[in-house]
Each structure stands twice: as structure tokens, then as C-alpha cells.
Amino acid sequence: xxxxxxxxxxxxxxxxxxxxxxxxxxxxxxxxxxxxxxxxxxxxxxxxxxxxxxxxxxxxxxxxxxxxxxxxxxxxxxxxxxxxxxxxxxxxxxxxxxxxxxxxxxxxxxxxxxxxxxxxxxxxxxxxxxxxxxxxxxxxxxxxxxxxxxxxxxxxxxxxxxxxxxxxxxxxxxxxxxxxxxxxxxxxxxxxxxxxxxxxxxxxxxxxxxxxxxxxxxxxxxxxxxxxxxxxxxxxxxxxxxxxxxxxxxxxxxxxxxxxxxxxxxxxxxxxxxxxxxxxxxxxxxxxxxxxxxxxxxxxxxxxxxxxxxxxxxxxxxxxxxxxxxxxxxxxxxxxxxxxxxxxxxxxxxxxxxxxxxxxxxxxxxxxxxxxxxxxxxxxxxxxxxxxxxxxxxxxxxxxxxxxx
Numbered sequence: 049x050x051x052x053x054x055x056x057x058x059x060x061x062x063x064x065x066x067x068x069x070x071x072x073x074x075x076x077x078x079x080x081x082x083x084x085x086x087x088x089x090x091x092x093x094x095x096x097x098x099x100x101x102x103x104x105x106x107x108x109x110x111x112x113x114x115x116x117x118x119x120x121x122x123x124x125x126x127x128x129x130x131x132x133x134x135x136x137x138x139x140x141x142x143x144x145x146x147x148x149x150x151x152x153x154x155x156x157x158x159x160x161x162x163x164x165x166x167x168x169x170x171x172x173x174x175x176x177x178x179x180x181x182x183x184x185x186x187x188x189x190x191x192x193x194x195x196x197x198x199x200x201x202x203x204x205x206x207x208x209x210x211x212x213x214x215x216x217x218x219x220x221x222x223x224x225x226x227x228x229x230x231x232x233x234x235x236x237x238x239x240x241x242x243x244x245x246x247x248x249x250x251x252x253x254x255x256x257x258x259x260x261x262x263x264x265x266x267x268x269x270x271x272x273x274x275x276x277x278x279x280x281x282x283x284x285x286x287x288x289x290x291x292x293x294x295x296x297x298x299x300x301x302x303x304x305x306x307x308x309x310x311x312x313x314x315x316x317x318x319x320x321x322x323x324x325x326x327x328x329x330x331x332x333x334x335x336x337x338x339x340x341x342x343x344x345x346x347x348x349x350x351x352x353x354x355x356x357x358x359x360x361x362x363x364x365x366x367x368x369x370x371x372x373x374x375x376x377x378x379x380x381x382x383x384x385x386x387x388x389x390x391x392x393x394x395x396x397x398x399x400x401x402x403x404x405x406x407x408x409x410x411x412x413x414x415x416x417x418x419x420x421x422x423x424x425x426x427x428x429x430x431x432x433x434x435x436x437x438x439x440x441x442x443x444x445x446x447x448x449x450x451x452x453x
Contacts, residue, residue, distance in 0.1 A: 064096065064174075064228050067204060068103045075109045075130070079164065079196065081175025082115030082136075083189030083311045087206045088122040089232040096174060096206070097123025104128040113170055115160070115191060116375070117141050118313065119236045126150055133168060135160055137364070138372035145370055154364075154413070157288065157376040158335040161195035172202040176231060178211035183219020186328065187211040188235045188312040188319065194330040197224055204228045211235070212319040214312060216326035237315045240273050240292050246397045247274045249427035254349055254395050255279060257423060257430075262345040262390065265380045268313050271351060271395055286346065288334055288376045289313040295321045310334035335379045337386070345389030348380035352394050354407045357442045359418035359433060361394060367411045374415045381420040391434075395425040398449060406449040424448060 068076070078100060080086060087096050104110035105128040113133045114121065117140035126132045126147035134141045137152035144150050155163055164170065173196050177184045186193060187208060194217055197203060203224060208231045251274035258264060263286040266272035276283070276293035285294055285307035292314040297303045298321070310331055312322055333339065340346050353371060354362040361381075365371040384392035396405045424431045424445060431444040 064090075064099050064204070065103070067226070067228055068099070075111070076172070077111040077113065077168070077170040079113040079170035079173045079201075080115075080121065081173060081189070081193055082117055082191055083235075084118055084238065084313060085176045085186075085188040085208075085211070085235040086117055086119070086121065087174065087176045087231055087233070088119075090206065091230045091232040093232060095123035097121050097125075099123070101125040101128045104130070113164070113168060114141050114144075116311070116373075118238060134373075135163070136373035136375060137370050142370060152370070152373070154374060156335075156374050156378045157331055158337065158379040160192045161330070161332050164192055164196060165199045169199070170196070170201060172204055174204045174206065174228070176208050176211065176235075177205040177220075177225065178208050178213050180213045180215075181219055184222065184225050185213050185215040185217070185219055187213055187215070188328075189310060190215055190217065190328045190330050191310050192331050195332055202226065206231050208234075212312070212323045214322040214325055214327040216329050235312075235319065237319075238268075238313055239315050241270055243270045243274050243277075246427050247271050248278065250395045250397065250425060251275045251278045253425045253427070253430060254393055257391055257393060257425075258283070258347050259345055259389060262347050263340075263343075265340075265346070265348045265350075265376075265384070267350055269351075271349070275349060284344065285309070286334075286340065288380075290318070290322070290327065292318045294318070308334065335376050337379060337383045340380070340383035341386035341390070345391075346384050346387035347390050347393065348384035349393045349395055350377050350380060352396050352405055354410050354412075355394065355396070355405050355424065355445070356407060356410050356414075356418075357445060358438055359394075359421040359424065359441055359445060360410060360414040361416040361418075361421060362410045362412050363415045364412050378416040378420065381416050385420050385422055392420055392422045393425060394421050394423070398426040398428055404449055406445065 111131040116136040120140040126144045132150040205225045247270040263284040265287045268289050273293045276297045282302050282304045284304040289311045290309035352361045381392040384390045422434045431448040
């Protein structure tokens, strides 16, 4: 395989087309690096998605694997592929879901590295990388990518000379990577939304359950931002997605140590703050139940689209309407439940979009089992389920939502 040196001249879409052509007409499985740094456009103006779609249309034997994609992947024409596999439906891959070749695999984040080393093992990963400290590193996410390198899967790097680098791992040896081009875009920015009053109220109630000296996992969005903004005691952050809110937490002197995450998700403010910090590690670290559940108390704060009467959680959508994927929801809820002094919290407004999240029966399969949900919080109060049997869980959850009726 052709492996140019780091100092090679700029390469273009022809490099990628040539590499794909070397595979002949055999089946090839291509994984695209995910997160805000997913490569869309090369420096000659062509899109990776269009190149893959063209090759798929010519050969009829290409499978593409997509992870968490907060923005739509440009140029992907799903019907040209043998399969489009998404590991995190919703967000940017939502437009691809109606195609009959698209398969949304129901998996939690913690299981993705094993899935990609086995039944969904790709032949190659195409991803954004940068040169730091004499070697190649990941930029705004590590996710499941380093696990593929450890498994010996071919890596085709698209180099970003000006990229943010928050990769906590060692530089990758040049021999492990083939440089196929340079980027023509930048990592996607995701500004935080103004916080509605209900999320400030939720954050105040949740913070009462977070003990001194604990590690906090939070999700993106208004609730996570409100939690970090309203915190008055120091917090260690041990999460999947790190957002802009951590920058303010650090400025207020309330961030304990270096945060741990596997994706950056925010704006230039976060990217600039994170650049050069050893923050991002692979999913096998960020979502490792054994690691998370040991040591200082671990508190997981997550949300829900639907909650059934005993506390089963659906975070994927309503009926056939897909909103998101399973993600790390069950991983973090389980780890927090197993953590001594920790707690698994679900925090939701009592009504959202004119409807209550409490339903008699989930409209989709459960994303997280009831026994991994310990406390449910609304702006009106909470239901502590840690000492409740099934009948008592029903009573406490029912009473919580009756207050909003």
C-alpha cells in the first residue's frame, strides 16, 4: 500500500479514488470518522461522501459505516451503496434513514469497539488527523477510532494542518497511517442554545444529588449547560461529550483536574480552550463501566424522551420518528448505579412539546432498563427509586408526574 511521508505535497480526491480502485470490485467496508471533525470536503473542493458514492455506484459492493454524526455527511447517496450502517441514528444521519439500504444498529457506545472488531469490521477508516509532537494525532474526537488502529485496520488520514488537538493518546506511528489528502473544511461548531427557565429549575434539583468530590457525566443541551453554570462546588468531569460549559466552569475555579471525554462538541471557545490538553480518549476508556464505577462517586445525569410507569427509558424517538440513538445512555446509567456513593439520574421537564414524558407503554424498545434508573427529577420534584420495589416505583413515578397534571 502506498504510504507517503508527512511532508508530501497536497494530494486531492484522485488519491482517494486511486486507493479505492486498488480494492477492485471486491466488497469493501469503509468507516468514516465521526464527531464534529468528520471529514466532508477535501482541499480540492470534492466531498469524501461523493467519492465513496461514485465508487459504490460503479462497483455495487461498498458498505459505509457512520458513527455519531452531528452534521449531515455531504455527498452520501445511500441508494448507491450495498449498505449504509449507522451506529447512532438521528442527528446528521437522519436524512439517510428512509433508504432501504440504511441499517440503524441498536447498540450502546460501550459496545461499538467490539462490534467494529467483529461483525462490522471495516477494511479502512477515513478520518481527520493532524501532526503534533512529531506524529499523527486525532483532533476533536477519538471515539472508536484508536480501537480500529489497535486492531490493525487501515487508516486513511486527511490532514488538517490547523486542527485543534485534544487527543490524550500517544502519537500514531507514520507506518500505521496512509495520508490521502488534506481537508477543505473545519470541525463543525455547535453553539449552545439559550437556557429555558425549566432547565435552570431542573439543574437546581439535580445538583442537590451530586455529592462533594464526585465525578459528573452530563449530556449536551440546555440541561448540561445549566448544571455546569449553576454548580457552586468543584466538579470533576468524566463524560462522553465535552461542551462549552466546561470553559466557564474552569474560569470560575470549579473544574477539578483535567476533564475526560471522547468528543468535543461546541464552538471555537471550547476548541481553543481544549487545544493541547490531554482530554480525549477512546470509548473503551470514556464508556468503560468498570473504570467509571470505581473510585470517586460517579453521577450520571441524562434525559429521556419517554419513561414508562416503572422507569424504563426510551431515548431514540417516538414511534417511527427517530430523534437520536441509544448512545452512552445505558452505559453511564449502569456505571453510576454500580458506583459507591454515585447515582443514576434522569432529569426531564414534566411536559415537553405539549406532552408528558410519562407514558403507559414505550413506543420504541427500551434504551435503558428500569433497574439502572435510580432517581427521576422534574422541575416539580423528584422520585427516589433506590429502595423501591416494582409496585413502589410505579407509585413514586406516578406521584411525581401527577404534580404536573
